[in-house]
Structures are given as structure tokens and as C-alpha cells.
Amino acid sequence: MATETSSVRGFAPVAVETGEELELAMQRLWLTGHVLPVGARLMVHHVFQSKEKKPMEAVYAFGLPRDAALRRFVIRGEGFTAHSELRPTREAVEEYERGIRDGSLSTLAREHGDGIVNLSVGNIRPREKVTVCLEILAGVELHDDSFRLRFPFTLAPCYHPRARLLEIAPGAGEIELPEDEFGDVMLPQFRQDSSNLHAVGFDLRVTSPGGFDGIGSPSHRVRIQVQDAGGVRVLLAAERDIPNRDLVLDVQHCNARPEALAGTGLDGKRHFIAIVPSTSFGEKPKGARRVVFVLDRSGSMQGLPMEQARKAIEACLGALSAEDSFGLVAFGDQTEHFQTRLSPATRENRDAARAFLASLQARGGTELAPAVEEAAGLGGTGSDLFILTDGQVYGTEQILARARAVGVRLHCLGIGSASQDRFLALLARQTGGVSRFVTATERVDMPAVDLFASLGKPVAESIRVTGAHIQPDPPPCVFAGTPLAISGEGADGELRIQWDGGSLDLPVGDCGRRIGEMVRLLRGARMITDLESRQINTGREQSRIAERLKELSKEYGLASREMSLVAVVARAGDQPGEVPKTSVVPVGMAADTPFAGYFAAARRLDADATACMGVSAALFAHPDAPAARLVSESNEEDLLLELAARIEADGGMPGRKEEDRVLATVLAILAFLQESHSLKTGAFRSHVRRLVEFLEARADRDVVRRVIECARSGRIVPGDWVCTQNATWEEIEEALNEIRS
């Protein structure tokens, strides 16, 4: 539960210019809870304190994490504690409004489209402090050897063609969405400077049955405390932080092996979630690839994200063989093609693609759906789309519907410090692909190359599971690097997982009732998220989806767009009929997102103007906007990316004569090995594979055969090969002999 330290308890934000205390509707947001390798059960503590002279209604807007659902909340204040009830949304809103009219303290947690939640707390009395502890079930991003938890501490502004934007004061922007599509969702004010907003922090418990190899965060400085029960406590290292980026937590497993978490839930049934690393399915089969790169060059990508995405695509092109073909589509407001059909991955085509990439400028909105449709048309059935985007769009349900209809696999690399993890995870999953997310302080290009290495032929297809009732359906295939995740109920003893060409039996033990109930809730949250993503405002299917959502909400006790959480606390002294002052809690712009990139081109509000009107511009990049703050130093990885980009279509490095090419290829393998990229491991594994294939046909020399063996075993050959790409055969042999000795 919450850990209020004395230093945090007395926190009161002040204005930098005046030193006066700021009148914030919400003072503090603190995250606690339990994180497992299959998901998290989180408690979000919102502390509201009114500085108004009359009752206040505070509205806090936040985005749900991936595969997440609200379970319940408890509201506490001086002399009272009340728990939420789960009601059909219409009834919940009516009850909330009745409570407001009666002058009672009323709280409503209601989910809108795109997974945006409005937490409304009305009739907070003058000087009163209330705390709303909201329980959220959330999924995690799974990797073979690790998992990543992402929790939103802020809400990024997004693109919608009909959105209106306005800079209402220097460094403060507002976005309004069309009500016919988005209803009465309230978005926060976006502040350039988040240093004087509410305090955020976290205190999480992480447990893993298999143990940890490491825990870290690319977003926040953390403190780790090992606990007796084998768990780990992860706390914010500082006393508090500011709400300008998501919390990202990475947990490395000790052993990447198949594992199932199971137990009996409160419904008396046995629930499980099983994770099977892709390495359990064997090696990725060979086969020609048809890949279309889809690059988001919208305004929000400007600066280093765009630069790194470019470099990443160049390096990915280097992993394509002569049999592969590729396309390249860039989109902002409009879509541009490199060529109007797929091109063989020849040297000439890759050079031309590089020139096309160099000509692209980040600007305009994020018209993702038309770009996906055009890219799918370009790639054709059976192709893979590889999307590099920050995913900052509203109206994601419509985009998902269009993406599902195109019938190709979408693999997403999300970029940003407050980005649409939920949306991009759905986009990949619902089209049979995989997704990864990187924060702004991480490199974009390396994860891109890593993700790209897993595309093409899956390691396993036609997954079938027996031994339990599986729900939701298992994914149709498994890609290298991303484990198979399956969940269901009733597994008693063993699960049998079969795929084309293999099978494995996975014992399902019992982790106790607590884990069983958590697993049950995580399954419910996942199913609700899947169904909500198919909820759009039109179509005959919608009433069926709404009914099913209600059923799921009732079955699992979780909120959804059809069911909301509400609590009304009647107290002595309530003033019926009093209208509380409504205040929307502002959020900080994401750390890597330049405020001017969104709001500089929007109309500015002149407080003195008497006729200030007009349509505001939707998300446009401003040429004068400062570049995003990102890691940009050149290092070994940059050199490897350049090396990867130079690989020829036949898999060898370029050179004037065959002998030169063989030597250059050997040196390239040594360089990749030096940074732990071998045939089986590392982001450049597909590049190493192509280099080895080139050498296998030219392995006359003993030195070449020994280098191939090192690439297979992952053994590093002593020497600085990354920086020394002009070594001789003798020098290589000498280094190899050092290993032998």
C-alpha cells in the first residue's frame, strides 16, 4: 500500500516566479502495487485538496496502460471511507450527478474511447483533502528474457484530423475533440513546464517465480530493496518526481524457460497464464521476406526520433537478402511511397531508399490508417508491415478496424515517453504481429533492428493448446524474441501446446489463491481491452459488443466503457444545489515532446483581443520547435548500424575483389561478435546470419571457418574490430590463436 514519507506529506507546489503556493486541484499521484511477469495489480493514490472558497469538482484524465482495466476505488477523507460500486455507465453517471445535486462528495471513474479515463471527484469542500485509491489491472510487454511495465504519469497530446488546438497562455495548450465521436471526455491542459504540477512517485513490489537477473528503469532513477519472500521492492529514488513521462520498469528473468502462473480465483475456478519463450519452438526457418517499412514522419516525430528511425530502417535494409523484397512508405498528413511496388533488396534499390529517407522531413499530422492501407496494398497478402511511430493519435478504434481489414501483419515499434502503448500493442496483436516500445531516453534504432530480426517467417505457426479452456484465443504464430502467452481456466496438471512441426507439455502448478485471483483479473482486463478496441460508434455489431462488455465487466468485476465505478458519500453539512467549481487537472508535456511541436502552429489566444476566432490547427510541427531531448552520442552501436546498412544483397560486405569482400565480411562478423551479436543472440543476429551464409560458400581458408564457428558459438575474438575494419588476415589469425591458447 501507499508509503507516505514525511518529506512527501508536506509537499506543496509553488510558483517559480512568485514563490506562492499554487492552487492545484490534485497535489499528488502515487503508484503502489504488485508486479508479476504476466501483469500488474496497481493502486494509484490520487490526493486532491481544494484551495477554493466553494466546493470543487476535480477531473483527472489519464490513459490506461496496455491490457488494463479499472477494478475499484476507495475514497478516504477525514472521518469517512467509501468504496466504489460497479454500475452500467449511464446509471453511474446519473448517480454521480444526483450526488452532486445533493451536495454530497461524489466520485466517478469512467472510461472513454482510446482508453482515456476521466476520474471526477465532485463537491470537495473548501480546504478539504480527499484521497482516491484506484485499483488497476495492467498487462506487461513480454520479451523472451524480460518484461517491461509501463504506467502513464502523463497524457501525451495526440493527433486527430478534427481536433482543435490552442495555446491559451504561454506554455499552456488545450485540445478539444469533436463530441460526435468522443462524447464528453475532458482532456487536461498541457503544460510546457511540469515542474510546478502535482508530485508523482511509486513504490512497487516485483516478484517472479523464476527469480530476477536485473531490474532497472530507463525513465526514472529507482531504489531496489530485496525482500525476504524473494520479491523486490522498487521505489522512486528521489522523494518525488514531476508528471512529464511514463514510468517504465524493466525486469530481466534469470532463465528464459516456459512457465505458468496459476491458482484458484475468487470465483472458485482455476486460472492460469502461461509464458513460453520463442526459443522453445526452435529456430526461425528460412524464407524470402516481403516487408514494407511504414515510417511516421509526423510533427511529433521531429528531431532525434526521426533521425534514429531513419538509421534504423537503413540498418534493417542491410538484413534483407537478394531473395527478399521491400517497400517504404512515409506518412504525416499524406502518404509518400519510395516506389509504387515492392523492390528487390539490391544495392541500387537500397541506396535509392536511403536517398528517399534522407529527403523526408517531420511535419504534419498522423494519418496512420491510410498509410497502413496503402502499405498493405503495396506488400500484398502474406507481407509484413513494420511501423515506426509514436502512435500519438486519437480515434484508435477506427484505425484498428481499418488495420484489421487489410489482412497483413503489423509489427510496431513505438517511440516516446508518454506514448500509446495500449494502442500499438493492440494494433500488432490484432493483426498477428509483435510490438515493442522504447522511451525517448533509449535508442530507437537498436530495438528497431532487434524487432526486424524477428520478422518474416514465424518460429511456430498454427498454435493449438489442449488441457484447459483457453480464453482469449492464442495468437496464430510466434515470432523470434517474443514469447507465446496463453491464458485460460481449468488447467489441471499439464498443458499440451502443439504447433506445425512440434509440441511441448507444460506443467501447471498452483501458486495459491492470491496469484489465482490476480491471474483471473488480468485475463478479464485483457479480454475487456480486446473487446473495447472493437467498439466504434457505427455498425450493427456495436450493441452486441456493448452487451458482451457488460457481461465481462460483471463476470470479472472490472470497469469498461459500458460499466463505470461510482461512489457517493453523504455527509452532515452537505449543501444541496450548490454548483461546485469544475477544474481539470493539468499535465506536463512528455519530456521528449517539444511543446512548440504541437502548439506553435495553433492559434494563440490573445486575452486582449475582442474578436479572436477561427479554426485551430491540428497537430503540426513547427519548424522552429526545439529538437527533442534524446541520447545522441555516437558509439559502437552507431558503427554497427553503419556496418549493417552496407551489407550487400548476397550477404557479403562490399569490396572490389572477391578476396577483399571475404576479408571485409570476416571483419564485420568480428565486430558484431565484439558487441555480443552472434547467430542466435543480439539485435544484429539476422545480419550475422547473412554474413555467415555468404562466408559458408567461400570458406576455403581455415581462418574463415574458425570465424564462422565463433559466430555460431557467440565466442568473442579479442581485438577492437568495431573501430578497426582494415585488419589483415595475419592479425585475425593471431587473435584467433589467442582464443586457442
Place this chain on the structure above:
Amino acid sequence: MDGESQFSLSELEARSGVPARTIRFYIARGLLDGPARAGRGAYYTTAHLRRIEWIREQQSQGAMLAEIAVKLRPAPEGQRLAQPEAWLQYSLSEDVRVMVRDGASPWRIRQIRAALSELAGRLSNTDVETRSPDGDRNK
């Protein structure tokens, strides 16, 4: 407000089609007056309803709430300097230039550009049939 109908907040919500929370938000932002009386006897009138309808009309024309709030402020004494506006100029041919106000939304820009492209195409095509201002048909 004498002689005008009186509504509760939920009646105002039903008549205007605007959710009660949004109505409270309008009041908090100074777009709408609070109820005519405080406490249990609080009520709203047709003036509130008309104001809400006017706000919706302004929104449908592209104004945001913050802009509407500025419009509603009483104009100060004396002459005010006009608000500057940026305009983009498109030269479609040697004798035709079109001015477009800067800062439109992307869908509007696309619409305008498509129309201008079509116009530019028609202006450059000397074979198309046109009519002179006095109605004579020319080739």
C-alpha cells in the same frame, strides 16, 4: 429573467443535450452564469439555454472554449488594435493569386489544396471551354 422558464440542472441538460458536468465546466470557465439562485432553490432559465446553444454554435464554427470566453468578456473602452492574422499566398498563374488564412486544420488544408490544384489545372488548360464575364462563350 422574469417571465422566463425555470429549469433544474438536469432539465437544462436534457433540453440542451449538454452533459451536466460540461455545463458546470462552462460555468467554471466563465462561459455561462451560475444558477439564478444558490442552494436548494437553484434554477436555470431560457437565457442559460440560449447561451449554451450559442456556445455550441461557436464551437461548430471552430472556436474553442478559451476563445469563446475571450469573446464574452466586455470590450474595454476605446479603440483596440486589430488582431494580426497570417495569410498564405498561392500563385496559381501569372494573373491569379489566392490568399488562404494560415493555421487551418489538416483536413481543411487538404481540401483547400485539392481545390487550388484543380483550379490551377483548369487555368493552365487553354483548351477548356470558358465563359466571358458578359456571358459569351469562348474557346
